[in-house]
Amino acid sequence: MYQHRAxxxxxxxxxxxxxxxxxxxxxYPIPRGVSYNAYLLMDEKTVLLDTVDKSVSDVFLENLExxxxxxxxxxxxxxxxxxxxxxALGQVLHRYPEAVVVCTQKALDMIGQFFGAFPALRSQTxxxxxxxxxxxxxxxxxxxxxxHWPEVMVTYDAADKxxxxxxxxxxxxxxxxxxxxxxxxxxSQWLEDARRYYTNIVGKYGPxxxxxxxxxxxxxxxxxxxLHGPIWRENIGWxxxxxxxxxxxxxxxxxxxxxxxxVYGNTEAAAFLLASRLAERGVRNVLLYDVxxxxxxxxxxxxxxxxxxxxxxxxxxxxIFPCMETLLLELKAHSLxxxxxxxxxxxxxxxxxxxxxxxxxxxxxxxxxxxxVIHIKSALTEAQLPxxxxxxxxxxxxx
Ligand SMILES: Cc1cc2nc3c(=O)[nH]c(=O)nc-3n(C[C@H](O)[C@H](O)[C@H](O)COP(=O)(O)O)c2cc1C
Numbered sequence: 386m387y388q389h390r391a392x393x394x395x396x397x398x399x400x401x402x403x404x405x406x407x408x409x410x411x412x413y414p415i416p417r418g419v420s421y422n423a424y425l426l427m428d429e430k431t432v433l434l435d436t437v438d439k440s441v442s443d444v445f446l447e448n449l450e451x452x453x454x455x456x457x458x459x460x461x462x463x464x465x466x467x468x469x470x471x472x473a474l475g476q477v478l479h480r481y482p483e484a485v486v487v488c489t490q491k492a493l494d495m496i497g498q499f500f501g502a503f504p505a506l507r508s509q510t511x512x513x514x515x516x517x518x519x520x521x522x523x524x525x526x527x528x529x530x531x532x533h534w535p536e537v538m539v540t541y542d543a544a545d546k547x548x549x550x551x552x553x554x555x556x557x558x559x560x561x562x563x564x565x566x567x568x569x570x571x572x573s574q575w576l577e578d579a580r581r582y583y584t585n586i587v588g589k590y591g592p593x594x595x596x597x598x599x600x601x602x603x604x605x606x607x608x609x610x611x612l613h614g615p616i617w618r619e620n621i622g623w624x625x626x627x628x629x630x631x632x633x634x635x636x637x638x639x640x641x642x643x644x645x646x647x648v649y650g651n652t653e654a655a656a657f658l659l660a661s662r663l664a665e666r667g668v669r670n671v672l673l674y675d676v677x678x679x680x681x682x683x684x685x686x687x688x689x690x691x692x693x694x695x696x697x698x699x700x701x702x703x704x705i706f707p708c709m710e711t712l713l714l715e716l717k718a719h720s721l722x723x724x725x726x727x728x729x730x731x732x733x734x735x736x737x738x739x740x741x742x743x744x745x746x747x748x749x750x751x752x753x754x755x756x757x758v759i760h761i762k763s764a765l766t767e768a769q770l771p772x773x774x775x776x777x778x779x780x781x782x783x784x
Contacts, residue, residue, distance in 0.1 A: 401441025418559030629704025646706030
């Protein structure tokens with residue numbers, strides 16, 4: 386049964402929701418599911434904006450066929466060629482061979498790579514500022530390379546001031562009937578997933594996102610239609626501000642995240658003592674995470690949110706505790722920068738985790754490592770409490 390939704394008088398959401406997928410990109414847990422948004426503009430010409438993942442392609446095709454009825458599909462705009470948005474493209478082109486695919490040259494190349502040759506493919510490649518008039522609407526194309534993939538562009542509808550923003554402004558979380566961000570408690574129930582989505586999926590490409598935000602600033606935008614999650618028509622400035630922070634690697638809050646990796650509990654105990662010492666100094670909302678039981682994607686998101694990051698690790702086979710090493714390499718891979726760092730390590734015969742964590746962190750940009758670094762020999766001693774206090778003082782003073 387079709388389940389399309391009207392957005393305006395001639396624009397429809399025709400996507401689908403997947404609540405069964407355990408791991409997005411086979412990496413990121415999505416307990417609240419994910420939506421794959423596609424849009425259909427029913428102007429004098431009909432225009433499909435992106436398609437969907439294969440998991441929801443049946444309902445998407447039903448939506449498309451039901452809305453089109455006897456009309457033909459004139460254009461398919463491909464903003465992003467990642468398979469979670471283009472898996473159904475092949476089926477669309479087989480059903481509507483007269484449709485003209487509008488995309489970047491790079492996306493056109495990818496169509497050939499993913500689907501093989503479509504001998505009868507009708508295509509129109511576009512560049513920055515090119516436009517397509519479909520009747521009442523004039524769509525213009527804004528290049529957004531590496532706002533996830535190199536072929537990405539976004540599409541601006543000048544008539545209704547809508548930006549079809551591809552993966553930008555997306556979030557994890559399936560839609561539950563409400564289509565608009567202003568219809569759901571976004572800040573309290575969705576922001577965490579939006580941050581986890583941005584930081585993990587697009588977070589590495591901050592400069593490219595900044596470039597897109599700069600271009601978007603010159604457009605009057607009344608609605609943001611992303612490829613995942615709810616549509617924005619109110620409070621867009623608030624969400625843009627989040628993107629400004631995330632893409633410039635500016636902490637959202639003066640806050641402390643402590644992540645520890647511990648086998649027998651002694652490093653954990655020291656991390657908890659440090660957290661308590663911070664609380665005694667009036668630091669609020671200190672967050673303590675065990676890296677062994679917390680998915681790195683959540684810790685990456687938290688690291689983007691917090692100004693201060695403390696890493697406490699047992700030494701493991703002359704290296705960093707494995708889950709901690711994974712976290713640090715993930716943070717580096719996502720280009721995190723501009724943070725204040727505290728370090729604790731532990732070892733029974735040769736503690737090397739501290740130096741190795743420092744090496745990773747010093748290879749990242751603008752990471753300020755606070756002194757003292759705490760070195761524990763198996764278990765923290767009374768004699769080390771002044772050192773722990775000194776680190777707590779340094780963190781509190783720099784917040
Ligand atoms: C598999 C394994 C490898 C370890 N390798 C080292 C090591 O290379 N150097 C060292 O000093 N301690 C090593 N240790 C010991 C722990 O780092 C040490 O006992 C530490 O105090 C554990 O802290 P925890 O109580 O937080 O787990 C290793 C422990 C395990 C289980």
